[in-house]
Amino acid sequence: MNKILESTKATLGLIKYNSLPLDKREITFYSEGKNYWPHIEGIMNKTLEKTNRSVCYVSSSLEDPGLLINHPNLKKIFIGMASTRDYFFQNLNTKLMVMTMPDLQNFQIKRSQHKVHYLYVQHSLVSLHAIYRHGAFDHYDTICAAGPHHVEEIKAIELKYGLSKKNIIKLGYSRLDNLIKAKNYYSLNSKKHDTKIILIAPSWGPNGIIESGLGKNLIHKLLGLGYKVILRPHPQTYKFAREKVNEIKNENQQNSLFTFEESISGQESLIKSDIMISDWSGVAIEYAFAFKKPIIFCDVPRKINNPNHQDIKIEPVEVSLREKIGVIWDGLSPIEKKLELCLQKETNLDSLIDKYCFNNGYSDEVFAKALVDTILPSS
Numbered sequence: 346m347n348k349i350l351e352s353t354k355a356t357l358g359l360i361k362y363n364s365l366p367l368d369k370r371e372i373t374f375y376s377e378g379k380n381y382w383p384h385i386e387g388i389m390n391k392t393l394e395k396t397n398r399s400v401c402y403v404s405s406s407l408e409d410p411g412l413l414i415n416h417p418n419l420k421k422i423f424i425g426m427a428s429t430r431d432y433f434f435q436n437l438n439t440k441l442m443v444m445t446m447p448d449l450q451n452f453q454i455k456r457s458q459h460k461v462h463y464l465y466v467q468h469s470l471v472s473l474h475a476i477y478r479h480g481a482f483d484h485y486d487t488i489c490a491a492g493p494h495h496v497e498e499i500k501a502i503e504l505k506y507g508l509s510k511k512n513i514i515k516l517g518y519s520r521l522d523n524l525i526k527a528k529n530y531y532s533l534n535s536k537k538h539d540t541k542i543i544l545i546a547p548s549w550g551p552n553g554i555i556e557s558g559l560g561k562n563l564i565h566k567l568l569g570l571g572y573k574v575i576l577r578p579h580p581q582t583y584k585f586a587r588e589k590v591n592e593i594k595n596e597n598q599q600n601s602l603f604t605f606e607e608s609i610s611g612q613e614s615l616i617k618s619d620i621m622i623s624d625w626s627g628v629a630i631e632y633a634f635a636f637k638k639p640i641i642f643c644d645v646p647r648k649i650n651n652p653n654h655q656d657i658k659i660e661p662v663e664v665s666l667r668e669k670i671g672v673i674w675d676g677l678s679p680i681e682k683k684l685e686l687c688l689q690k691e692t693n694l695d696s697l698i699d700k701y702c703f704n705n706g707y708s709d710e711v712f713a714k715a716l717v718d719t720i721l722p723s724s
Contacts, residue, residue, distance in 0.1 A: 354407070355425030359433055362401065362422045369399045369420065372721070373439040377426075377446055378406030380580055380610045384445045384468040385411065387519035391709035393418055396717055401439070405430060410610075430454075437461055441721055447481035456484060464720065466712075467491040469627030470518060470634075470701065472661035473498045475647075475654040476627070487512040487720065489712070492701040494662045501657045514715050517708030521698075524612060524635035525706070531616045540602075542573045543684075544618035546609075548626035549581035552646040556586045559643060559676055561593050563622070566680055568602050575614045577606040579626065620687060622674075624648070625663055633670035634698045639687040640671030641680075662701065669697060 362370065374389050376382055385402075393400060393416045402411045403422040412421045424430045437457035445468040450456050456463065464487040473482060473495055482488055482499065488511050490496045496513055503510055545564065547554035554560040555578055567574050574597075578590050597603040606614050615632060622641045623629040625648035629640050647664070654661075667673065672690060674683045704711045717723070 351407070351425055352427065352429070354423055355427070355429040358403075358423040358425075359429050362403065362420075362424075362433070363436070363438075365401070365420060367438065370401045370439050371399045372441045372443065372716075373401045373403055373437070374411075374443045375446070376402070376404045376406075376409055376411060378404065379409045379608065381445050381468060382409055382411045383523065383610055383612075384466060384520050385443070387523055387709040388443070388466065388712040390414070391713045392716060395710070395713040398716070398721070403433070441716075447477050449482075450484035451478070451480055462486050462720065465489060466516070467495065467518060468520070470521075470630045471625075471627040471663045472659075474502060474657040474659065475649050475651055475661040476625075476663065477650055479651045479653050481651075482511075483508060485511060487514060489514045489516040490703065491516065491518040492662075492703055494659070494701060498657065498659055501659060505656050512719075514712075514719075515703045516711055516715070517704035518631075518702050519708050519712070521631055521635055521702060522706055522708055524615065524631060527612045528616060528636055538617075540571065540573050541620065542575065542618040543567055544575045544577060544614050544621045544632075545623075546577040546614075546621055546626055546628050546632070547579065547582070547624045547643075548648050549579040549585070550648050552624070552648065553579070553582060554622070554624050554643055554645065555582050555589055555593070557645060558589070559645065561589075561596070563643075563680065564593060564597060564603070568597065568600055570681060571602070573602045573604070575604045575606055575618060577609060577614055580609060583607070620684065627663065630663070630666060630670065630701075633666075633694060634702070637694050639690055641674050641683050641687050642667055642671050644673050644675050666697070666701070670694065 374385050376385055399418050401420045401422055403424055404412055405426045407423055424433045431453055434454050438459045439461055441462045443464045443466060445466050463485045465482060465485045466489045470491050488499050490513055499513060564574055583590050594605045620639050621629060621632045624643045624645045633640055672683055672687050698705055
């Protein structure tokens, strides 16, 4: 879209939001775009279903599916990614702001000059002290924990750095609940396929499968072995290493066995595939827990965004779970041997899901109840 037109739409969205009476913007959900909608969809819809509160859904992307939802208590606002968004946050006036974006206050997105309660909802099951930057959650008032490890990590961070205690909601993980529902629906309506489908879904960063160059050779090998391959790069990889993504895509786009998936908001590739190959991506944990399918982890250097992570003496969940839900590949030995081993591996994932996730199957209901009972109780 033309940048001038998009800027105009963002300005109109800002005016629309600020023109609403305060009681019509009591609760605001913010999304950076369509890839984050799956983490908000369930909790927002359940809020609209179970309460009579007025809700605003604010997004920085016109392609966000959340902007298509219709409900009498819902207002939808587009504010873009530029200076209009910065102004929006600086002057935000709502009782509750629900976000999946870490690093509030640390970069361009600041807390409002008005009294606003900021609530963070997890968009991954990974650790909070290693994968995210130092101080990523310090400026939130409430943290929704997907599982016990998040509660332990938040409390340890507060203790180590002398931070005031936050409200912690033992929520669970809405994205996982929705993936399990989708899997169950697909299982009733699916057709079996003869050729195994391998989904390559890495994280992002200099050591990632795509950025390191490992992905290009890996895909070439898998296609040569006759597997169908779906490449699902992280949006940040597409943003910061676009040339490497395009190189792989252009090299294989004529091969009928190869599929490129640009968006990570969909579920189809997760459902259809038989095996996932990843590195340190949180989607691997979702894949294992939701679909109980095998995973091959490429043994690339760990993804660590917090150089102070060792201050917190807790093993990150992405490390402790690695060999429980998959097998490790060194990137050099024949991949076909790991594929065989991976397909033979049996793990009791039900017990792991209960250990690492709260309220499996009904986290959205827990959110709506917490909203009414503790976060914004009626006056």
